[in-house]
Amino acid sequence: xxxxxxxxxxxxxxxxxxxxxxxxxxxxxxxxxxxxxxxxxxxxxxxxxxxxxxxxxxxxxxxxxxxxxxxxxxxxxxxxxxxxxxxxxxxxxxxxxxxxxxxxxxxxxxxxxxxxxxxxxxxxxxxxxxxxxxxxxxxxxxxxxxxxxxxxxxxxxxxxxxxxxxxxxxxxxxxxxxxxxxxxxxxxxxxxxxxxxxxxxxxxxxxxxxxxxxxxxxxxxxxxxxxxxxxxxxxxxxxxxxxxxxxxxxxxxxxxxxxx
Numbered sequence: 170x171x172x173x174x175x176x177x178x179x180x181x182x183x184x185x186x187x188x189x190x191x192x193x194x195x196x197x198x199x200x201x202x203x204x205x206x207x208x209x210x211x212x213x214x215x216x217x218x219x220x221x222x223x224x225x226x227x228x229x230x231x232x233x234x235x236x237x238x239x240x241x242x243x244x245x246x247x248x249x250x251x252x253x254x255x256x257x258x259x260x261x262x263x264x265x266x267x268x269x270x271x272x273x274x275x276x277x278x279x280x281x282x283x284x285x286x287x288x289x290x291x292x293x294x295x296x297x298x299x300x301x302x303x304x305x306x307x308x309x310x311x312x313x314x315x316x317x318x319x320x321x322x323x324x325x326x327x328x329x330x331x332x333x334x335x336x337x338x339x340x341x342x343x344x345x346x347x348x349x350x351x352x353x354x355x356x357x358x359x360x361x362x363x364x365x366x367x368x369x370x371x372x373x374x375x376x377x378x379x380x381x382x383x384x385x386x387x388x389x390x391x392x393x394x395x396x397x398x399x400x401x402x403x404x405x406x407x408x409x410x411x412x413x414x415x416x417x418x419x420x421x422x423x424x425x426x427x428x429x
Contacts, residue, residue, distance in 0.1 A: 174395060175203030178379065179224065179347070184233035186219055186403075193219040194230065197405045199398045201347070206373055206380045208390045210414075211400035212423055217383045218260060220400070221349050224381065225250040225257050256345035258336045260352045260383075266325030270335050273324055274310060277342030278303040310341050314368055330361035334368070341372065348372065350382040354389060362386065366393055387424075391415060399423070 179201040186194040194216045201207045209217045222228040223235070226245040235242045237253065256277070264273050311320055314334055319327060324335055333353060340348055353369065354362045370393055372378050384390050390397060391411040399407035399414055401423040407414045414420055 172204065172374065174205045177201070178203045178238050179381075180236035181220075181223070182234040182236065184220075184223060184230045184235070186216075186223060186228055186230045192403050193228075194223070194400075194403045196233075197400070197403075198233075199405065199408055201379060201381055202395075203379055204373070204377055205395040206369070206382065206393055208394040208397045209381065209383050209400065210385075210387070210390055210397055211406075214402070215400040215423075216403040217400055218351055219403075221257065221351055221381070221383060225255050225349055251343065254344070254346040255349065256340040256343045256347075257349035258333075258340050258351060258353060260355065262329075262332050262336055264324045264332060264336055264339070267323055269321050269323055270316060270327075270338075271307065271311070271320045273335055274307045274338045274342050275303060277339040278306065306344075307342055310338050313341070313371070314338050330357050330364075333357065333361075333365065337365075337368065341376075341378075345378060347379045347381065350380060350384075352383050352385065354384060354386060362389060369393060 177200045181200065182198050184194055184197045185192070197216075197220070209220055211217055219228060223230055226247045226249060229244050265276070311317055314337065316331070316334055316338065319331060319335075324332060327335070333356075337350075337353065350369070354365050357365065366389060369380060369382070373380050382394075394411055396409060397407070397411055397414040398405060399417070399420050401419075406419040406423060407417040409417075
């Protein structure tokens with residue numbers, strides 16, 4: 170039985186982003202529907218990471234409009250995106266290497282914490298209750314991603330594929346309604362990619378999380394995505410379901426070169 174895709178929750182309209190005289194994104198429009206897996210693909214330098222940075226408030230486009238759940242989103246910062254239940258992972262792993270897996274994942278709960286710094290320092294009353302609640306949620310994420318055996322291990326000692334999984338765990342600990350994944354399978358071997366694909370599909374299916382991902386492995390993209398948007402040199406050259414994109418002449422040229 171096919172899953173039910175919901176209404177549009179994110180609508181990017183005519184987005185243009187410049188750094189000085191360099192155009193990173195030019196007049197790009199596409200949307201994301203609730204509960205779908207939406208892939209952004211394109212050759213290196215196409216503007217994919219810049220687009221993710223626009224979505225979660227790291228970059229502010231000079232032109233265009235961003236609609237989030239039907240309301241125009243004003244200029245916002247990453248912490249505001251987190252408050253709107255948008256979480257993300259990064260192309261280059263951004264974990265605290267000296268901290269354990271458990272402690273790294275706990276940092277994903279920061280936006281959920283209500284107790285003051287003093288209460289947490291003294292660990293009494295509300296802070297103690299909060300800590301137990303957050304730890305319970307983190308343990309659920311650890312079980313879900315099958316990383317119980319490394320929960321007390323410092324992240325810096327882990328192989329690359331497991332570090333990527335811990336970063337996903339930290340993002341999931343925030344209980345996002347939308348998850349932005351920037352090349353979640355980069356540098357992984359075949360077995361690690363298969364595991365990550367399974368976890369992404371499970372997150373989407375079991376938690377109902379909307380996922381926007383950048384990925385270079387076209388086989389992965391075509392297998393797990395509901396819709397795909399294609400960028401090249403900061404412009405949109407394709408958008409649709411995987412089969413439409415796969416057979417798009419402009420997309421074929423961008424990936425293989427006009428001579429192929």
